[in-house]
Amino acid sequence: MRISTFISLAVSLALAIAAVVGVRAFLAQQRLLLAKERPGTVSENTIVVAAQPMRFGRRVEAGSLKVIDWPNVTLPDGAFRTIEELIGTSGEPRYVMSAIEKEEPILSSKITGPGQRATLSSALSPGMKAVSIRVNDVLGVAGFVLPGDRVDIMLTRRSRNSATGENEAYTDVLLQGVKVLAVAQNADDRSDKPSVVKTVTFEVSTIEAQKLTLAASVGTLSLALRNIASADVESVQPINITDLGGGPTAQALQQERMRTESEERLDRLEQLVRNVDETVNERIEMVQTELAKPAQAPMPVVNSRGLYTGVGVYRDNARTEYKVKKLDE
DSSP states (O other), X not given: OOHHHHHHHHHXXXXXXXXXXXXXXXXXXXXXXXXXXXXXXXXXXXXXEESSOBOTTOBOOGGGEEEEEESSSSOOTTOOSSHHHHHOSSOOOOBBSSOBXXXXXXXXXXXXXXXXXXXXXXXXXXXXXXXXXXXXXXXXXXXTOOTTOEEXXXXXXXXXXXXXXXXXXXXXXXXXXXXXXXXXTXXXXXXXXXXXXXXXXXXXXXXHHHHHHHHHHHSEEEEEEOOTTOOOOOOOOOEEXXXXXXXXXXXXXXXXXXXXXXXXXXXXXXXHHHHHHHXXXXXXXXXXXXXXXXXXXXXXXXXXXXXXXEEEEEETTEEEXXXXXXXXX
């Protein structure tokens, strides 16, 4: 074998080794860049979270906190990087104002400032007031009203009818969609255990607070729990004794009946569409069958006009026409 062949093989082998080494270095560099850009792989920051559930009024202590890695340079507004930053060095305690779950970041909006008390007043929205009314197991929806719920407040009272001069009882909706701040002394908005209480505290405006206070002195207040996703304001009217008769269908039953009728209409429409689809498929199959048949040769058209001649015969002054085949010429 020639020396030039050995030299070519050696050069090829060296180039191959260099290419492998270069590709590996490039891949390692790209892998490092992806690791830096991928969230959760490289920690850029830290954040303080709850090590256990924390409820309203609880003191914020180092034992109930922990620090975890945060994969972003920017922290959420009001978050803390270290426990020392949250607790502070002054020794003044902080308290939980809104329930915090385990592993949830601690935000300044959910805890009090250093030395501040965990009072209901600090949980009120700006310009709003807290007003409490007395309820019982019936008027308070059997204890199922919890902090954070929204209710309609109804007023039942008696007034003199100007036409008859008699006192008549009626019920009207006083306020709609009022937020419940606390039931009895429980202001934990994550509470899920119903309990019968004697008072319920609401977040209302000044005008609404005046209405509630006056209504509590002239009649009986009762609560109606709203759907958690309901934010509609209904058009209502007072209900008196004369409106109680007639046995109208309950709204829930009407809605259920409407849903049933709607489902039946959809079933009928679906069946109709299915029948139309089957009919169209049958027609398509018939057309395809006809198109698949071999074409027949057209029948020759014979002009019979030159094969026959007309002969008229008079009989009793009446002419009768006969068609006679021509003789071959």
